[in-house]
Amino acid sequence: MDREARNLLVALSEAMAEAVARGAAATVTVDARDRLPATGVGYAADLVLTADHVVEREEIRIVLPDGRERSAVRIGRDPSTDLALLRVMEGSVPILEIAEREPRVGQLVLALGRPGAEGIQASLGVISAIGGALRTPWGGWLERYIRTDVTMYPGFSGGPLIDTEGRALGINTSGLVGIPLTIPIRLAWRVAEALAQEGRVRRGYLGVRTQAVPLAPAQQERLGRAQGRGLLIVGIEEGSPAAQGGLRVGDILTGFHGQPVEDPEDLQARLMGEVVGRAVELEVLRGEERRILTVVVGERREAREEERWPFRGGPRWGFRRRWMPPWAPWWSR
Template sequence: MMKKELVMANPLTDFSNGLASAVEKGGVSTILVDARKRYPASGIAYSEELVLTADHVVTREENIKVLLPDGRTLSATIAGRDPGSDLALLRLSEKGLTPARTSDNVKVGQLVLALGRPNREGMQASWGIVTSINGPTRTFRGGLLDEYIRTETTPYPGFSGGPLVNTEGEVLGLNTSGLTHGSSLTIPVKVAWQVAEALATHGTVKRGYLGVRTQPVEIPEAARKALGREQNHGLLVVWLEENGPAEKGGLLVGDILVAVSGQPVGDPDDLFSALGSDAVGKAIAVEILRGGRPETVQVTAGERK
């Protein structure tokens, strides 16, 4: 009687095939973006005709070309851009993209892949784990990221604008080297897609402003008790723009801002975060300490230019 050979499954082969499958799945929505003098960069299919990429890789206003996964080259125009978050949205000359599948389920220690299509030779990829999820942070471009992801993946040249994907090929965020000096990070998909929606609708991201200059100060214990909550710091108003939103709303130099639209503010980043696009043109509640006593004034937020 002939003996049957036992074929043992090779876990390394299964692991390798899993990574290759994730690259293949994510690759159908990873686009080459040729919009600068140097080598091309990458982008993500946001819809059938819109590509989301990194703003810093779009240095040409005209003659923008994109290479689709099926090998077609199409012309594109700028639908909108937001330098503060380093995101730009491109509109193709015709439909034909496969919109990316997304997931906002990301954890430290999770295995991920950074994808790019920086040349006509095809997809490139690197893999690693999520090392941290941080935020908020101010970028040197003047924006504020509520959250950002750090990974062990290698950001090869031309990877900016490309996706970070999970082992199912679902997009977790957009990779960029344009927000920090000397390193790369990932803008989470929930943040990137929110910006993309605004760019598709308005061409820009509106951000509110009050027309104040402030500095963080410690709130005295008596004033904290008057507030009725544990908040150690507020923002002292040291300057008001003449005829600006804050002045029109009745704020005074010497007031201490403690909350905007119900969101406590203890440093300038808190204030920046509280003045999002939904605040522009609307009357918002600004809680202050004036003479140690809590008060609330209504200020119609302007639009930051």
Template structure:
């Protein structure tokens, strides 16, 4: 019995330490009339938060754990991931530490929110209940990857970190997509989006310029593919990247840059980020035979 109590006490102390560690890098974000959100300092004078907590783009401010209220400037937001970046001059708050590797289903997760006035950070406890992607959010866009936790969502949680038992950030909370479920953007994706927003104010989104529909791949073994489906091209825009790369109506797109494409969500995910403007190999099935094309991914204006 004593051994069990000691184990539970150690776990309890460890979780409290994790919240305290994470709390040093969290600020309160004032960007809407009700329910301030949270934000994570990810680099000097830079705060990553959930885009939906910013109902305005001016008169923004953050409140630090030591009671300072500082003006903030919006550098950019990405509606697909529901993330936004703020610059806060002379913030003087240490940056959070991202966790290494991917979140695992079943691992303990702590969703940490900004402090209230005169209080320390707030936290809710759960486990990582699922990971995956893409997923269509309640607000419309598709998220490339997500972490779902059963930690209870509550007002003020959005924009705060989901942390592991060491207090390292595994994701940024963008709660409220599901019915009572809490979701987070995985930290590697969140940091990548933050870098793009910091640099350009937007995230580059690519396109091929096709109309398509999912179909079953004919004779996948014959064309050295294990996936069951692909995207049948039913239309190609004039002058589009697909047209210039030789893609034709009737082709079935099977892979892009070596990654399987079984539906439109797969394609949209693969067209984002550093593939924009780059020539990538596209494997297609044409007349029952595999062919490989090279297509330069375009950028949506």
């Protein structure tokens, strides 16, 4: 039994190394800042996906796993998920394989990075938590994220989190909220697709502040379906799409273009992508009656650098995106 058991360990170790090798084949160095370079992954034959916060200058150098160098330009960025898409000027990059299965808490994972010339770097851990929607300090919205106990070495931002078969589960970044997070691969790929098409991610804007409230049986009867919760409108911005569409404070939003809306995350998820600029039908309960209002969804503007609390500083100050607590003294800005 002893020998058999030993072989099991050796086999496990080799399988792990194999997974690293598979993931490493599409993991590249992204040298776009003056400090330690960071990591990126192949999204398409000429596109590299990386973390937005590691791209700090115009000339971007990509080093492929085999050591060849390429120059690249940034074709799109999405600060609210901290992703940027780079186009490689000549030649091609290997494409990352993505996992079919959903990530699960407790699953063994490896984080990969290629921050320097020493080759691939890896570390092992488990998925600690899969978090629901997170508001990022950039005024952004991350609908799902993965937390792991993997050691993220310097330069791991933009690298993949892989499963034990070498397929990507997400993209690691530590520039989003100050702690290392992983952006789930489906979300990352969707952002990358939008960036490849138009260089940015369009997010819809209604101009309402909402709060989830339970719906009474009588209200559910009005809707004609069983729906436990709706969104009470507690504030409307002046001149916003919601104000123009006739929403009022006190309405309960229950549906968005035929889909039920039960919590703010639902609404945020529906506001991504295609709907921007289109007229949508909002189902609201106003007092006793059910109404359908038509609202033209606006586009949310990204916060400007100086509006991004608690990040202070900007190009004017010679450094970017330094995190500062709000009570930091004036001279540290």
